[in-house]
Amino acid sequence: MENIKNYLFDMSNVLKEKGYKNTPARMAILEIFYKNKLPLTANEIYTKLLKEKKIKDINEATVYRTLSSFEKAEILKKIDLRKDSAYFELNNDHHHHIICTKCGMIEDFKESFEIESLLKKIVNKSSKFRKIKEHSLELFGVCRVCN
Amino acid sequence: MENIKNYLFDMSNVLKEKGYKNTPARMAILEIFYKNKLPLTANEIYTKLLKEKKIKDINEATVYRTLSSFEKAEILKKIDLRKDSAYFELNNDHHHHIICTKCGMIEDFKESFEIESLLKKIVNKSSKFRKIKEHSLELFGVCRVCN
DNA sequence: ATCTATTTGCAAGTCACTTGCATTTATGAT
DNA sequence: ATCATAAATGCAAGTGACTTGCAAATAGAT
Numbered sequence: 277m278e279n280i281k282n283y284l285f286d287m288s289n290v291l292k293e294k295g296y297k298n299t300p301a302r303m304a305i306l307e308i309f310y311k312n313k314l315p316l317t318a319n320e321i322y323t324k325l326l327k328e329k330k331i332k333d334i335n336e337a338t339v340y341r342t343l344s345s346f347e348k349a350e351i352l353k354k355i356d357l358r359k360d361s362a363y364f365e366l367n368n369d370h371h372h373h374i375i376c377t378k379c380g381m382i383e384d385f386k387e388s389f390e391i392e393s394l395l396k397k398i399v400n401k402s403s404k405f406r407k408i409k410e411h412s413l414e415l416f417g418v419c420r421v422c423n
Numbered sequence: 424m425e426n427i428k429n430y431l432f433d434m435s436n437v438l439k440e441k442g443y444k445n446t447p448a449r450m451a452i453l454e455i456f457y458k459n460k461l462p463l464t465a466n467e468i469y470t471k472l473l474k475e476k477k478i479k480d481i482n483e484a485t486v487y488r489t490l491s492s493f494e495k496a497e498i499l500k501k502i503d504l505r506k507d508s509a510y511f512e513l514n515n516d517h518h519h520h521i522i523c524t525k526c527g528m529i530e531d532f533k534e535s536f537e538i539e540s541l542l543k544k545i546v547n548k549s550s551k552f553r554k555i556k557e558h559s560l561e562l563f564g565v566c567r568v569c570n
Numbered sequence: 571a572t573c574t575a576t577t578t579g580c581a582a583g584t585c586a587c588t589t590g591c592a593t594t595t596a597t598g599a600t
Numbered sequence: 601a602t603c604a605t606a607a608a609t610g611c612a613a614g615t616g617a618c619t620t621g622c623a624a625a626t627a628g629a630t
Binding site for chain 2: 607609611612
């Protein structure tokens with residue numbers, strides 16, 4: 277639980293390197309992502325910021341702008357979970373999600389070498405693409421609790 | 424090119440079975456999907472409808488409602504290609520897409536048994552899910568033309 | 571301490587999509 | 601063929617996530 281300090285320190289350096297400033301709002305948002313291991317929406321982050329009040333006050337527009345900056349700085353990744361809002365999560369280890377279509381529960385699963393090699397095979401067959409930069413893979417089902 | 428008649432006939436039966444009525448607007452929209460093999464947005468369909476004028480006039484709200492009905496009737500599938508609007512395509516053969524992040528060009532690729540079995544392996548490892556109903560897999564890269 | 575570019579707050583704007591309601595139309599029953 | 605009725609449509613207004621213009625605040629370099 278002391279690693280959060282290290283984490284924030286590292287990230288403020290990443291920000292600096294990419295020409296972004298290190299502000300209280302940004303650190304507070306990073307802290308939320310560090311503590312919450314699952315994907316979050318802009319509005320979830322906003323309400324958490326107000327509730328936990330590590331920061332005096334914040335505007336929702338600032339949250340959106342911060343998420344966008346973090347995405348460009350490759351600190352966060354935006355993911356689509358077939359909900360109304362976009363979700364964001366730390367861009368650390370590459371992984372995917374299984375989403376319960378009833379309760380919305382999200383489970384992570386690791387990226388495997390099988391997936392990697394499968395995608396390589398696919399792109400080898402393509403006449404129009406030579407290399408893939410990213411991919412999204414999300415599974416949808418009904419969890420054991422809901423079933 | 425005569426199969427379109429058969430296709431529309433089949434689909435009007437599907438609609439009937441699921442309690443939807445068979446209207447000129449719906450048939451015109453289905454015809455557009457049948458002719459255009461790639462995913463389309465609501466607005467693309469709307470402008471195509473006006474241009475090709477198989478139908479006298481149409482309201483954009485009707486296009487949205489039709490897409491939604493077709494999705495429920497499992498005639499269309501909604502897909503996320505990281506653009507501002509949702510894309511739709513015929514729900515015939517299960518496949519995935521490679522999208523060029525520069526020009527937006529879309530290439531299809533077939534669902535393979537390797538993907539299927541890989542997903543089975545993943546869900547077997549999950550403690551919270553027993554079965555997956557759907558999945559999305561989209562690849563993003565830069566096509567040979569843009570590169 | 572000062573300067574400047576970046577960030578923030580606020581309010582207004584945008585854009586895809588939805589909805590309430592009155593009118594029209596497809597379809598099954600007569 | 602006509603009728604009855606539930607579903608579909610047009611229109612305009614509404615919604616909700618997200619963006620943006622602008623002025624004030626602030627981080628970070630000098």
